[in-house]
Amino acid sequence: MKxxxxxxxxxxxxxxxxxxxxxxxTQDDDRAFAALVRRWExxxxxxxxxxxxxxxxxxxxxxxxxxxxxxxxxxxxPNGKFSTWLWRIALNxxxxxxxxRRRRDEWPLDAPDAMSxxxxxxxxxxxxxxxxxxxxxxxxxxxxxxxLPEGQRTVLVxxxxxxxxxxxxxxxLNLPEGTVKSRMADALTRMTQLLKASLQDQPxxxxxxxxxxxxxxx
Amino acid sequence: xxxxxxxxxxxxxxxxxNAPERATLTxxxxxxxxxxxxxxxxxxxxxxxxxxxxxxxxxKTSSQTIFTRPLIQWAAAAxxxxxxxFVFGRFGAASVAGKNLRAAIEPEIRQQLRQExxxxxxxxxxxFYAALEKLDxxxxxxxxxxxxxxxxxxxxxxxxxRNTEQQLAQLADDTRAADFPGAPxxxxx
Numbered sequence: 001m002k003x004x005x006x007x008x009x010x011x012x013x014x015x016x017x018x019x020x021x022x023x024x025x026t027q028d029d030d031r032a033f034a035a036l037v038r039r040w041e042x043x044x045x046x047x048x049x050x051x052x053x054x055x056x057x058x059x060x061x062x063x064x065x066x067x068x069x070x071x072x073x074x075x076x077x078p079n080g081k082f083s084t085w086l087w088r089i090a091l092n093x094x095x096x097x098x099x100x101r102r103r104r105d106e107w108p109l110d111a112p113d114a115m116s117x118x119x120x121x122x123x124x125x126x127x128x129x130x131x132x133x134x135x136x137x138x139x140x141x142x143x144x145x146x147x148l149p150e151g152q153r154t155v156l157v158x159x160x161x162x163x164x165x166x167x168x169x170x171x172x173l174n175l176p177e178g179t180v181k182s183r184m185a186d187a188l189t190r191m192t193q194l195l196k197a198s199l200q201d202q203p204x205x206x207x208x209x210x211x212x213x214x215x216x217x218x
Numbered sequence: 219x220x221x222x223x224x225x226x227x228x229x230x231x232x233x234x235x236n237a238p239e240r241a242t243l244t245x246x247x248x249x250x251x252x253x254x255x256x257x258x259x260x261x262x263x264x265x266x267x268x269x270x271x272x273x274x275x276x277x278k279t280s281s282q283t284i285f286t287r288p289l290i291q292w293a294a295a296a297x298x299x300x301x302x303x304f305v306f307g308r309f310g311a312a313s314v315a316g317k318n319l320r321a322a323i324e325p326e327i328r329q330q331l332r333q334e335x336x337x338x339x340x341x342x343x344x345x346f347y348a349a350l351e352k353l354d355x356x357x358x359x360x361x362x363x364x365x366x367x368x369x370x371x372x373x374x375x376x377x378x379x380r381n382t383e384q385q386l387a388q389l390a391d392d393t394r395a396a397d398f399p400g401a402p403x404x405x406x407x
Contacts, residue, residue, distance in 0.1 A: 045274055055272050134269060141270040159232060160267050166234060181225035184232075191263040 017082035025073045037066050043162060044090045050157040051094035053146045061097060065090045084172050091154060144194035152187035155180055222246060227257055231264060
């Protein structure tokens with residue numbers, strides 16, 4: 001996702017992430033920390049929500065991420081990129097949350113099984129208007145993403161939703177760039193299978209129109 | 219046929235490829251139905267991912283927006299209205315009525331100004347002459363005082379001079395009497 005122009009200008013004339021973090025690390029500068037939170041809370045909350053499939057959980061995890069950043073400020077290496085460090089913390093917290101859920105066999109109550117969601121989308125009488133249909137399709141995508149293996153989901157979320165380059169994802173995950181691209185191809189193939197019934201239900205040109213006219217919520 | 223790898227297709231779909239490589243893969247798509255179908259599936263899945271949207275939970279920010287946005291809008295409206303009123307009043311109202319009013323009151327204002335000016339001028343002149351007279355009187359008083367002081371000094375000086383002469387004469391007599399005992403004194407007292 002592209003960052004707003006105002007945020008870009010702010011970062012151009014203000015402290016860089018690394019400078020702000022250095023201040024937090026050496027001087028416990030609360031204003032610099034607040035600036036970092038303002039800059040990054042959106043992307044981190046989006047990442048955690050996409051990874052866990054739960055907006056409330058995403059909010060909590062984003063908060064926990066920044067709490068951990070402050071608690072571990074002395075561990076930050078000034079020669080490293082702040083965003084990489086921050087993404088890693090958020091990803092690790094998301095992985096922890098997913099493992100915790102798996103252990104307890106606990107999933108969000110509002111997350112239906114992918115196949116039942118597929119059936120919902122395929123039933124024309126349950127999609128009376130365009131916005132409801134779009135909402136249902138979004139719900140289906142959310143469920144399908146939850147069914148992806150963790151590694152594939154991470155790459156897909158970072159590349160598609162957070163707009164990181166393959167090279168940056170490789171650096172973040174300590175993987176070769178080719179592996180990242182390969183995982184992305186696997187993720188898209190798996191998503192194609194999961195979404196197949198839904199895609200057959202709606203013609204390709206309608207999908208394109210819907211994609212172009214969608215509201216930008218993020 | 220030499221098919222591009224899946225990794226290359228990912229760079230193609232997410233536009234992380236330079237122009238010549240992209241042209242090569244685009245040309246391949248036109249010649250290879252198998253790759254074209256696969257890439258189309260991936261692109262469709264990628265497009266479908268955007269169906270999942272959600273709003274970020276920024277309660278503080280949204281509440282700030284709720285209260286501040288109308289405030290800013292009203293403030294902007296008020297500024298525009300005030301600006302328009304000023305421009306209208308400044309350039310629009312100074313028309314015929316204003317000119318007539320000005321023509322009617324101008325002679326009266328001029329007369330008043332003239333009278334005030336004359337009155338002020340007379341007052342200033344009186345004050346000036348009064349100050350001059352006061353200055354002259356002060357100067358004369360100073361001269362009289364100075365003359366009295368000079369007379370006093372002259373009298374005192376004369377008296378002192380006479381006294382000194384007598385003392386000198388007395389001293390001369392005393393000196394002669396000591397040098398020539400029995401000689402008559404010349405001092406006339």
